[in-house]
Amino acid sequence: MKETSTRLVLHFPKETWDKPVIYKLVKDYDLIVNILRAEILPRMEGSAVIELRGDRKKLGDAIRFLRSLKIKVKPLELDIFREDEKCVHCGACIAPCPTNAFYLDKKTFRVEFDKDKCVGCGHCIPACPLRIIYSAEF
Ligand code: SF4
Ligand code: SF4
Structure with missing residues (x-):
């Protein structure tokens, strides 16, 4: 075995x-x-x-x-990055994320990225209209 x-x-x-x-x-x-x-x-x-x-x-x-x-x-494999300064906080990346790594900060109404929660599934990449989420592999 x-x-x-x-x-x-x-x-x-x-x-x-x-x-x-x-x-x-x-x-x-x-x-x-x-x-x-x-x-x-x-x-x-x-x-x-x-x-x-x-x-x-x-x-x-x-x-x-x-x-x-x-x-x-x-x-489970992708190492995800976001270009934070370009984010318009539209929230389109929140729903496809299975781990809540992208989430809405209810105090600031900004969409934050908690890299520690990310499991690298890649579902957020095509969801972002600005294409500012990417992985080292792409
Ligand atoms: S790669 Fe998957 S787990 Fe990581 S932020 Fe994107 S959707 Fe969420
Ligand atoms: S989808 Fe893109 S622009 Fe919209 S909140 Fe997420 S990272 Fe920011």
Whole structure:
């Protein structure tokens, strides 16, 4: 057995909100699942950031299983930056961010970026109308 681990960003379609997905990863694929963040609400799209550890082949099979349920699976990898001085605080980057790394400061009404919360999913990059969010990889 070749053990490996990976961190993934998952986006769940509405239809999967009540499916025992994590249970299946543990029971059927023998993986250790560490949920780093999750936002799952009844009958809504959801997102989660998870760490999976286990046999390399089983991990691959588990990712195929997730995708068979139309769950979007992306590796956690991008190092995100924002050109703060150009930001117009429109808020378009807040909704796509699964971890609240982009958030509205209710005192100043400015959109702030908490890099420590960022998990590098990249969803904010196309959301910004000014294209001032980017990663070192692009
Ligand atoms: S990459 Fe963007 S959307 Fe993803 S967690 Fe970081 S700030 Fe949020
Ligand atoms: S979408 Fe771009 S301009 Fe708008 S608040 Fe976010 S970083 Fe600033």
